[in-house]
Amino acid sequence: MIQSAITVSLVEEARGGPFVYWNGLEDAFDRAAKLGFDAVEIFAPGPDAVSQAELKSLTERTGLKVAAVGTGAGMVKHGLSLTDVDASKRKAARDFVRSMIDFGGPVGAPAIIGSMQGRWGGDLSLDGALDYLAEALDELGPHAATYNVPLIYEPLNRYETNLIRTVDEGVKFLKRLKTDNIKLLADLFHMNIEEANVADALRQGGDAIGHIHFVDSNRQAAGLGHTDFAPIIEALRSIGYDGYLCAEAFPLPDSDTAAQKTIEAFKSLLA
Template identity: 80%
Template structure:
């Protein structure tokens, strides 16, 4: 069954970014529960940013799940990248992702690698960067398997990465890995920029897709841009996708409206 989720950011360095909730974890859980969401996706500065037991308490008190945990603070706050030419910094980046896997794993929440994938350039060629990224995913994917969750890798648009930008490129990259515990995040905003046909790209991605960011063409809540979601919904039914559709959207015109618009669109399309 498809499930709804919504983002909350606890990273002040990322304020202004595309996360719906910004005013604390408990407020996010309570508001999402009132609106009928199934889960929360958490963007935290690190695994120690939330007091021990707090996330578990909120899961138990609201009945919501943790859909995923972001690792972007590794880049935004700590300047870490899995393709950094400095091996010590790559090791630190892997350690940060591993700590976030350990943070979300006990709650059944996979970690997402987005901005921490980095870029190629300078002394690192495209091929070398992909090799470095593959090396990290080969190590981190099996670690995530210890919690029976996948590691989620996100192709980004051309303005945010120059590595892997489309679902087809992502599938080809996963096929070169020996681990089978890495899945793709299909972000509809990035896809709107890079894909010729979003619905067909989802069909081609098939069971390689493990998570979806459910957002409109302008990175606002679903229904506030020009995306035609009907073909996308049809494609997701065709591939048998049964994971989360999570709102990673700007809180425009405000968090409440963005949350309401997203769940309205989700219910109309998938319930």
């Protein structure tokens, strides 16, 4: 069954970014639970930002789950990339992702690799960058499997990466990996830029799709842009998708309105 989720950022350096809630984890869990969401996706500065005891207490008190945890703070705060030409920095990036897998794993939440995938250019070729990325995923995917969760990899739009930008490119990349514990994050905002047809791309992605960022064409809450969500939901049902639709959206016009619009759209589309 497809479930709803909403994002919260605990990373001050990312303020102004596309996360709905910004006022702490307890506030996010309480507001999301009141609106009827199923889970919260957490963008944290690191694995020590929230204790496992606090996380467990919040999930038990509200009945919400943790949909996923982001790793982008490794880039935002520390400038780390899995495709850095410096081997020591690549190792630091892998170590950071590993620590976030260890943060989310105990509560059943997979880690997401988005901005930490980096870019190619200068002394680094595309093939070289993809080799570094494959090396990282082949190391980290099996580690995520120890918690019985996948590692989530996110194709990004052309303005954020020059590595893998479409679902089809993502599926082809997964086939070269040794690990089978990597799933794709299909972000509807990025797909609106890169895909000729979002619904068709999701169908072609099939069981490689492991997480959805549920957001409109303008990165606002669903219903505040021009995306036609009906064929997207139909495509997800056709591939048997049973993960989360998670709002990684700007808090516009404010957090509460963005959250309310998201849950209204989710309930209407999934009715």
